[in-house]
Amino acid sequence: MTSAAAPAQGVPQTELHRHLDVSIRLETLYELGQARGLVTRSTSLAAFRDRIFLREPMADLSSVLDKFTFFPKVLAGPADFERVGFEVAEDCWNEGTRVAELRYSPSFVTAPSGLSWDVALDGFYRGCKRAEAKYPGLRTGLICIASRDFGEEAAAQTVEFYLKNLERFVGVDLAGNEVNFPCRMFEHAFAPAVKAKRGGDKRVHITIHSGEASGPENMWEALELLGAERIGHGIRAVEDPKLVEHLREKNVCLEVCPTSNILTQCAPSYAEHTAARLMRAGVPVSINTDDPGVFAVSLEDEFRHARSDMGFSEADVARCLVSAYEARFV
Numbered sequence: 001m002t003s004a005a006a007p008a009q010g011v012p013q014t015e016l017h018r019h020l021d022v023s024i025r026l027e028t029l030y031e032l033g034q035a036r037g038l039v040t041r042s043t044s045l046a047a048f049r050d051r052i053f054l055r056e057p058m059a060d061l062s063s064v065l066d067k068f069t070f071f072p073k074v075l076a077g078p079a080d081f082e083r084v085g086f087e088v089a090e091d092c093w094n095e096g097t098r099v100a101e102l103r104y105s106p107s108f109v110t111a112p113s114g115l116s117w118d119v120a121l122d123g124f125y126r127g128c129k130r131a132e133a134k135y136p137g138l139r140t141g142l143i144c145i146a147s148r149d150f151g152e153e154a155a156a157q158t159v160e161f162y163l164k165n166l167e168r169f170v171g172v173d174l175a176g177n178e179v180n181f182p183c184r185m186f187e188h189a190f191a192p193a194v195k196a197k198r199g200g201d202k203r204v205h206i207t208i209h210s211g212e213a214s215g216p217e218n219m220w221e222a223l224e225l226l227g228a229e230r231i232g233h234g235i236r237a238v239e240d241p242k243l244v245e246h247l248r249e250k251n252v253c254l255e256v257c258p259t260s261n262i263l264t265q266c267a268p269s270y271a272e273h274t275a276a277r278l279m280r281a282g283v284p285v286s287i288n289t290d291d292p293g294v295f296a297v298s299l300e301d302e303f304r305h306a307r308s309d310m311g312f313s314e315a316d317v318a319r320c321l322v323s324a325y326e327a328r329f330v
């Protein structure tokens with residue numbers, strides 16, 4: 001068994017930010033796609049790979065959206081959700097990960113099929129538990145995503161769904177287009193979760209995608225209005241020294257996803273990525289894959305980039321592992 005990051009004082013390798021639905025194995029996506037008539041029989045796996053994988057920084061958002069929206073189309077029944085939950089958790093194990101937090105949006109994964117949110121959750125949860133049974137030592141946790149693009153009402157319903165299923169979710173997230181849908185738009189939707197957390201309910205955990213495509217103000221809103229304990233990405237925090245100080249002081253872990261940031265053009269290159277600067281400023285930084293089904297990366301790849309292209313020393317890598325483990329919701 002390989003470990004992506006090598007031992008860090010015996011701390012279990014932890015991945016905090018991986019989108020479950022966009023981590024479907026290429027072969028599984030291809031097989032289910034053919035079974036559903038979404039991929040023609042004459043399409044080779046190699047041609048399909050070229051259609052799904054994003055290898056170069058995206059030229060425009062619409063060309064990339066087509067890749068992402070393909071994934072939920074293959075999830076047509078309970079068995080598909082369970083299979084994907086199992087396989088993604090198994091992939092994490094095979095990358096050396098021992099604590100895997102996997103997230104998905106109930107709205108997004110059931111949009112093509114019209115299945116109920118309960119069917120999706122039951123399937124993903126069963127799959128993850130099956131992986132845990134096969135690989136003792138693996139711990140998984142599901143994070144429920146409210147999708148910005150589905151609007152405030154759907155976000156409020158998602159938070160309600162999350163709070164009804166606290167025994168199967170370890171946290172709640174807000175994701176999607178943060179430029180057109182800033183955090184403040186979702187203050188009301190997140191209020192029940194924020195109230196429960198601030199009221200002392202230890203089961204409630206909140207992480208918010210912000211500071212990726214938009215600037216520090218969206219991160220402040222995530223922290224102050226939506227009760228974020230962790231931030232998805234947060235790489236633009238460097239633009240605001242007060243925010244950096246706040247993250248350090250409050251020990252807010254950033255879920256950094258280097259390859260994702262480059263391919264979506266939120267960071268110009270590995271060398272110019274802000275993760276190392278933030279870490280040296282004392283902000284807890286974790287390294288993650290985000291959407292390995294489209295970005296074609298493993299956690300091993302991301303740690304390799306951290307070491308060889310982003311200026312991380314072995315001590316820095318070890319520190320990231322400790323930060324990730326300490327910030328886990330599982």
Ligand SMILES: [Zn+2]
Pocket residue numbers: 017019175209232290
């Ligand atoms: Zn993400």
